[in-house]
Amino acid sequence: MSPASASRSRASRNRKRPLLRSRKARLALAAGVVVVACGAAGAFTVQALTPELTVRGLGRDSVLNAAHAKSLAMSVTADDTSLLRTLKVTLDGRTVPTRLNGDRLEIQPPPLAEGRHRLSVEGRGGSIPFTSPRTTRTFTVDTTPPALRLAPAQAQTLHSPVTVRGTAKGASKVEVDGREVDLGSDGAFSVTVPNPPPRVEVTARDRAGNSVTDDVHAVVHHPLMRAAHLTAIGWTSDSLREGVLNLIRQKKLNAVELDIKDEDGEIGYASQVPLARKIGSAKGYYDARKAIAEIHKLGAQVIGRIVAFRDPILANAAWGSGHRASVVQTPSGEPYGGGNYGSLAFTNFADPIVRKYNMDLASEAATLGFDDILYDYVRRPDGPLTSMAFPGLGTTTPEQSIADFVAETRAVVRPKGAFLGVSVFGVAATRPREIAQDIGLMAQQADYIAPMVYPSHWGPGEYKVADPNSSPYEIVQRSLADFARKTKGSESQVIPWLQDFSLGVHYGPAEVQAQIKAAADDGMHSFLLWNAGAKYQGDALAVIH
Structure with missing residues (x-):
């Protein structure tokens, strides 16, 4: 290759390198966190170091029952604790009060209504420039227990079995006298209890963990005395x-x-x-x-x-x-x-x-x-x-x-x-x-x-x-x-x-x-x-x- 050709080839490579660096920079910025360093020749290199935000107390796509919704305790931690002061927390688009407590940001949500919710956490700055950390959680509040209805139950004698019947709409599991029973597609169930106690306890639970308990009286008519x-x-x-x-x-x-x-x-x-x-x-x-x-x-x-x-x-x-x-x-x-x-x-x-x-x-x-x-x-x-x-x-x-x-x-x-x-x-x-x-x-x-x-x-x-x-x-x-x-x-x-x-x-x-x-x-x-x-x-x- 002639000196002129070699010179043109080096110039061509030098013209392509800034374009390559620019593409890497765009990818890194898209990742969320950027570290910029100056090389010996005055060139900049870009590396992605996404700062991590962790929401504790709430998983992704969680379903909260009545007890969980009432006692929900959420907080945010970050690998860069300086970010915590910059964070803004919203629930369904509305700002939620927070409180900084050491190395975590405690979220203080209002009472949670029934239905689907979206929690967003976002901020800017910290010790790393050009960063905008963000994370979201979607979850559902389901506080409604199954609708349990029990039919009257009667036995001929105290030694006779009794049949417990009812429906539990919305239930995924029903227990009668401590034993799980089969549920029909409409939530109906029927089970025979041998030698029944005075009251047979029935508990229905849904997938969220809400439960309702009732009992059916095992009525036995006292004979003429x-x-x-x-x-x-x-x-x-x-x-x-x-x-x-x-x-x-x-x-x-x-x-x-x-x-x-x-x-x-x-x-x-x-x-x-x-x-x-x-x-x-x-x-x-x-x-x-x-x-x-x-x-x-x-x-x-x-x-x-x-x-x-x-x-x-x-x-x-x-x-x-x-x-x-x-x-x-x-x-x-x-x-x-x-x-x-x-x-x-x-x-x-x-x-x-x-x-x-x-x-x-x-x-x-x-x-x-x-x-x-x-x-x-x-x-x-x-x-x-x-x-x-x-x-x-x-x-x-x-x-x-x-x-x-x-x-x-x-x-x-x-x-x-x-x-x-x-x-x-x-x-x-x-x-x-x-x-x-x-x-x-x-x-x-x-x-x-x-x-x-x-x-x-x-x-x-x-x-x-x-x-x-x-x-x-x-x-x-x-x-x-x-x-x-x-x-x-x-x-x-x-x-x-x-x-x-x-x-x-x-x-x-x-x-x-x-x-x-x-x-x-x-x-x-x-x-x-x-x-x-x-x-x-x-x-x-x-x-x-």
Whole structure:
């Protein structure tokens, strides 16, 4: 090549190099961050070093449920911290407040509305010239849980399976009693639960993680029950026991109410509940399994009565051993002695030890084969509420605490095949705070309410009856009508206690029959008869067909 040709070739290459550098510069600028350096010959070289912005707390295309949207905490970090002061943050085009906190910029978004959102972060400058860092995040807020609808569920007996049906529109997953079930395209589901608890819990979740939980009542209608009361000692008496069993043989009764724990705190059979053994309350007057077998052999049912919170044996043992929270107290911390029961008669319904003791007895009885557990004295003592204290009650009302206790017991005995009833004062229908028996609350938790509407226990003028004791039909019919109204819409039945004893006025078959008719006129064909001496008038009873 000639000198002239070589010179022209070098000039040509030199003319092309600035164009090449210019193309590299454009690519680098497009990348976002530029470093410019001056070479020895005065030429500039360009290198891309994109500064990094990182949004923490929010991924790309995230879906936020209600909990996430409420607690969302976002911040921005940069490999060049000087950029943080230059950043502008917008949400859906509107500026969002920020706060610089050390090496991060905290984003303080407003409450997030349902739907799609776009978060933008951009800035200029920093320690590197010609930079304009920018990043975006798109996300969706979905705070609407699935629409869960449950159909009523009913089983034939406590031992029968129940079918739970419903729809969960918008759900991706449904669990019934803790087990995932198949969902139809319309969100419908149906599953059979064997030996159901009183309430079967159903939870529906969507893809965002929103959930809704409801429960369906596994309703089991209590069968017709016409029972008579027997104490534990009464069962050991041949004449008293046979008197009641003969009425069963004659088809005039179909159930025996037999005491498990009575007003003195004594347990009639040899209970194996540890606390009962420790405090000496298990007396073993009768053999529970043999008694139940004998009654069942006649085709009758056995109701086990547990006097819950009137319990002198437990109260004395607890107070003497230093567990004073187990006892109802005065505001000054002494044992409560109102209501003519004695100073250590009532245990504290709010105390976990007391609650567990009674629930353990109920559970044991259901395991032994008692068909029903019937609580009595499931209440606070008589007297002004200001005169007594219940350690551990807190801000919960006595009425709610007792209703919760009933619910807890039912969840224990129901899977063992036993119904749960609660005996209540007749005045509880209109005066729920008098002894902390709220019928509306209790009816949501018990299989049946057993109001003690004995005519002799009503004062003159109650329900506009001048002399209730001499007017058994009127007072029973009117008072039970109130209980029917209070329990309407619940799954609970009303099975009243009726009076088969004389107190002030002689009660023969006609007076007992008047009460039975009054209950039937209110739609209540089941009943329990009370006579402390366990002597019942068969002439008052019709044959059960």
